[in-house]
Amino acid sequence: xxxxxxxxxxxxxxxxxxxxxLAAATDLIHQRGYKATGVAEIVAASGVxxxxxxxxxxSKEELGRVLLQRYRExxxxxxxxxxxxxxxxxxxxxxxxxxxxxxxxxxxxxxxCLLGNLAAEITENExxxxxxxxxxxxxxxxxxxxxxxxxxxxxxxxxxxxxAAADFFLSVFEGSILLAKARRxxxxxxxxxxxxxxxxxxxxxxxxSNPPAGKEGRA
Amino acid sequence: xxxxxxxxxxxxxxxxxxxxxLAAATDLIHQRGYKATGVAEIVAASGVxxxxxxxxxxSKEELGRVLLQRYRExxxxxxxxxxxxxxxxxxxxxxxxxxxxxxxxxxxxxxxCLLGNLAAEITENExxxxxxxxxxxxxxxxxxxxxxxxxxxxxxxxxxxxxAAADFFLSVFEGSILLAKARRxxxxxxxxxxxxxxxxxxxxxxxxSNPPAGKEGRA
Numbered sequence: 001x002x003x004x005x006x007x008x009x010x011x012x013x014x015x016x017x018x019x020x021x022l023a024a025a026t027d028l029i030h031q032r033g034y035k036a037t038g039v040a041e042i043v044a045a046s047g048v049x050x051x052x053x054x055x056x057x058x059s060k061e062e063l064g065r066v067l068l069q070r071y072r073e074x075x076x077x078x079x080x081x082x083x084x085x086x087x088x089x090x091x092x093x094x095x096x097x098x099x100x101x102x103x104x105x106x107x108x109x110x111x112x113c114l115l116g117n118l119a120a121e122i123t124e125n126e127x128x129x130x131x132x133x134x135x136x137x138x139x140x141x142x143x144x145x146x147x148x149x150x151x152x153x154x155x156x157x158x159x160x161x162x163x164a165a166a167d168f169f170l171s172v173f174e175g176s177i178l179l180a181k182a183r184r185x186x187x188x189x190x191x192x193x194x195x196x197x198x199x200x201x202x203x204x205x206x207x208x209s210n211p212p213a214g215k216e217g218r219a
Numbered sequence: 220x221x222x223x224x225x226x227x228x229x230x231x232x233x234x235x236x237x238x239x240x241l242a243a244a245t246d247l248i249h250q251r252g253y254k255a256t257g258v259a260e261i262v263a264a265s266g267v268x269x270x271x272x273x274x275x276x277x278s279k280e281e282l283g284r285v286l287l288q289r290y291r292e293x294x295x296x297x298x299x300x301x302x303x304x305x306x307x308x309x310x311x312x313x314x315x316x317x318x319x320x321x322x323x324x325x326x327x328x329x330x331x332c333l334l335g336n337l338a339a340e341i342t343e344n345e346x347x348x349x350x351x352x353x354x355x356x357x358x359x360x361x362x363x364x365x366x367x368x369x370x371x372x373x374x375x376x377x378x379x380x381x382x383a384a385a386d387f388f389l390s391v392f393e394g395s396i397l398l399a400k401a402r403r404x405x406x407x408x409x410x411x412x413x414x415x416x417x418x419x420x421x422x423x424x425x426x427x428s429n430p431p432a433g434k435e436g437r438a
Contacts, residue, residue, distance in 0.1 A: 033340050036254040110342060116394075119401035120331060120339030121252050133402050160417065167398065167410035168391070175335075175394025179386065182338035183352050191386035198379065202421040 009056065018056045020046045022070060025063055030114045033121050034064060034128075061127065068131040071114065072138060079142040089150025090200045093143065093169060097193050104177055105186040112181035115139075116174040140166045157205045165203070172196055228275065237275045239265045241289060244282055249333045252340050253283060253347075280346065287350040290333065291357060298361040308369025309419045312362065312388060316412050323396055324405040331400035334358075335393040359385045376424045384422070391415055 009015040024046035028037045039060050043050045057063040082096055104112075111117075115135055122128045144166035150156040172192050179188035228234040243265035247256045258279050262269045276282040301315055323331075330336075334354055341347045363385035369375040391411050398407035 031342065033252070033254060035252060112339060112342075115401075116397055117339040119397045120336040123250065123329060123331075123400065129401065129403070136398065136401055160414065161410075164410035164414055167395070167407045168414035171391050171394030171398055171407060171411045172387070173394065174397050175390030175392065176386070178335055178338045178393050178397065179355065179390055181342065182334075182348065182355055184348070188386045188390060191380075191383035192390045195379065195383055195387035199418050199421070202418070 014056075017048055017052055021048060021053060021056060021063070022067055025067055026071075026114070029064075029067070030111050030117065034118060035121060039063075061125065064125075064128050065131055068118075068128065068135055072131075072135040075135060075138060079138065083142045083146050085149065087146075089146050089153075089155050090204070092146050093200060094193075094197055096143070097173065097196060100173060100177065101186060101189045101193055104180055104189055109180040109184050109186050109189075113174060113177045116177055119174070120178075136170070140170050143169050151205075154205055154207060156203050160203070169196070233275075236267055236271055240267060240272060240275060240282070241286055245286055245290075245333070248283075248286070249330050249336065253337060254340060258282075280344065283344075283347050284350055287337075287347065287354055291350075291354040294354060294357060298357060302361045302365050304368065306365075308365050308372075308374050309423070311365050312419060313412075313416055315362070316392065316415060319392060319396065320405060320408045320412055323399055323408055328399040328403050328405050328408075332393060332396045335396055338393070339397075355389070359389050362388050370424075373424055373426060375422050379422070388415070 009018050021042060025037070025042045028041060028045060039053055040050075042063070043053050053063075057066065082099070083092055115132060118128070118132050119136070122132060140163070144162040147156060147162035147165045151158045151162065176189045176192035180186050228237050240261060244256070244261045247260060247264060258272055259269075261282070262272050272282075276285065301318070302311055334351060337347070337351050338355070341351060359382075363381040366375060366381035366384045370377045370381065395408045395411035399405050
């Protein structure tokens with residue numbers, strides 16, 4: 001079912017138009033949600049003629065799919081940057097959260113996480129749900145990879161599964177962004193970060209730690 | 220701005236009609252979201268004449284507010300039952316999560332948490348956002364209360380704030396329900412529960428524990 005990436009633009013100008021539509025749609029959907037955003041609004045916000053939309057996208061669902069595919073590609077580059085192979089696990093995982101806290105606080109905690117919002121909103125649409133699940137999977141795998149490498153290098157205790165830890169971290173991430181959004185206040189993110197930092201210290205392998213927990217692990 | 224609770228039904232029959240509208244609306248909004256649910260659908264699903272809706276509720280927003288107020292009242296009773304004053308903190312907090320895992324798994328992880336969904340969806344509507352934040356606040360306070368009592372009784376270490384721990388737990392709760400929904404799979408909930416159980420063991424006060432961590436705290 002993955003063929004339908006609509007018309008690939010043949011010209012540079014065509015590509016720019018398509019990018020403009022996608023950028024406007026991403027903003028609107030992030031702020032208002034997928035269902036509440038209409039094609040007419042996307043067209044108006046991107047400043048392209050209405051015909052252009054249907055030249056590049058067969059439908060709004062099509063646009064949603066392409067938008068998520070794009071997001072996933074960019075996220076892959078981001079993840080490679082945030083989770084380099086040779087970086088120590090605990091500071092890397094903390095860094096990932098610290099980045100999220102900063103971003104949400106800067107944005108006034110208004111719009112939350114695009115993926116999290118879509119996960120809450122998209123239930124019946126199986127195509128979009130799968131695309132979304134794939135994007136969340138990449139995020140979970142990046143976290144699991146950092147944990148597994150940390151375990152292999154003897155930084156982390158090995159009595160828990162990297163995948164389970166990654167699910168947990170991702171849950172903390174999405175959940176605290178959601179709470180911050182509902183409250184319009186980054187406090188939930190800061191609290192979660194401090195409790196998570198504390199938890200991470202308890203996951204250090206006993207061998208690796210003459211525990212520096214007191215130094216950086218406390219809330 | 221809290222006066223507008225529309226018409227209070229004067230008769231038993233009126234109350235039943237209003238309840239029917241609220242029950243149908245709660246189901247639809249839980250499944251499809253607030254924005255995607257129209258008054259016409261609510262009227263159709265509840266089987267009442269359309270005029271009835273506007274007799275009891277001035278608008279869809281009004282209905283949303285009453286629905287959240289109701290949800291909050293019921294949640295208060297639930298929370299009093301789940302978090303009794305004298306119960307030990309760690310098993311109580313675990314029990315809260317175990318209940319959520321069971322409920323979501325039974326429901327095929329399809330609809331997620333009504334509050335979480337609304338938090339993701341409602342951003343611009345300040346009235347509804349505040350109502351929602353209040354309902355989440357009760358949930359957070361129930362968790363914070365369990366932590367504070369556990370600390371006062373010497374069950375839990377006292378080097379972290381009950382409020383921060385509660386924000387963290389609530390984030391894990393909402394985030395893992397969201398992931399389970401995006402994946403249509405309760406695995407994220409189970410993983411989060413096992414990692415949370417492990418974390419809870421590390422929060423035991425050193426005095427209280429000849430640590431039973433090895434027995435029940437491991438994933």
